[in-house]
Amino acid sequence: MSRRPARGFTLIELMVALAVAAALFSAVVMGLGALTGAQARKAMGELGAASRSLYDTAALSGNTCRLVFLLPKDDSAEFTYRAECANGPVTTSMDRDQEIRDATKAAVEAYRKRGRGNPAGAPPSTSARSSGSTLLDVLDSEKARVEKAAAFSAFTTPEIQPRKMGGVRVSVWTSHQKAKIDSGLAYLYFFPQGYTERAQVTVRQGKNVWTLLVSPLTGRTSIVDGEPEVPKS
Numbered sequence: 001m002s003r004r005p006a007r008g009f010t011l012i013e014l015m016v017a018l019a020v021a022a023a024l025f026s027a028v029v030m031g032l033g034a035l036t037g038a039q040a041r042k043a044m045g046e047l048g049a050a051s052r053s054l055y056d057t058a059a060l061s062g063n064t065c066r067l068v069f070l071l072p073k074d075d076s077a078e079f080t081y082r083a084e085c086a087n088g089p090v091t092t093s094m095d096r097d098q099e100i101r102d103a104t105k106a107a108v109e110a111y112r113k114r115g116r117g118n119p120a121g122a123p124p125s126t127s128a129r130s131s132g133s134t135l136l137d138v139l140d141s142e143k144a145r146v147e148k149a150a151a152f153s154a155f156t157t158p159e160i161q162p163r164k165m166g167g168v169r170v171s172v173w174t175s176h177q178k179a180k181i182d183s184g185l186a187y188l189y190f191f192p193q194g195y196t197e198r199a200q201v202t203v204r205q206g207k208n209v210w211t212l213l214v215s216p217l218t219g220r221t222s223i224v225d226g227e228p229e230v231p232k233s
Contacts, residue, residue, distance in 0.1 A: 037208030039167045044210050046163060047081070047201055048221040051188070051212070053159045054083055055219030058190040064090045065155060069172050069186040079170045082162040084152035089192045107141075169204040173230050175216070180230060190219070202227050 050067060058065045065085040072079060156162070172186035173179070175198040190196045199214040213222045 037205045037210070039165060040203045040205035040208050040210055043165055043168055043170070043203045044212055044223050047203075047212050048223065050081070050083060050160050051190075051196075051214055051221050052219060053157065054155075054190045055196055057085065057155070057157075058192050058196075059194045059219075061085070062192040063088060064192060065190045066152065067188040069170065069181075069188075071170055071172070071181065071183050071186060073183045075169060076166070078164045078166040079168065080162065080164045083155045083160045085155040086152050167205060171202045173200045173202075174198065175231075188214070195219070198231070200228060200230065 047067075054065045054067060057063075063085050065083060068082050068084055070080045154162075169182070171180040171182040172188065173181070174186075174188055180200075180202070188197060188199050188201075195216050196214060196219050198216040199212075201212040201214075203210055203212070209225070209227050211224050211227055213224060213228075215221070
């Protein structure tokens, strides 16, 4: 009785087996990553390095810099962050709005002085009109000047590059916020006077939770386990 020769794997069967093995390996790696918090640890290290570098950049250049976080609503989506710097020592948006109001008030007073002798609310004198600018022109010019000085542009160095990272959840709190931001845009500012905002950046991966603390006076960063409460004052 003759024996039938042993049948080997076909190419298609080998490809299917390799695909299944790759999927299982990927699942194991992802599972181990979630258990150890590898992605969260990586994010903590990169954010800490970027914060220290931007603190030094702002202090040495005399320009305000900031980290910009784009935090997704979906847990499965990637979060991104990038660095930006302004052309001067601008402040946060709230202070910038106040600066625009102050500049507007000063412009109105200066415009009225040019038309001295006119009662409040009366049309400016011929000498004021001869300057070729109306009050609206002056106000628009002042607002444009403040906003131009406050404009931020992308800033990159070998140490600070735009980053995307998935598999983690991030929330950001700074001293001018009442609560943490966990979706949408969040900002962390670094000022040329050698200080920054007091900040907490929390990163979660599975059951692993770490928080990056940023010191306002020194720019130093430290990492603590868990999620500290947001300071109330």
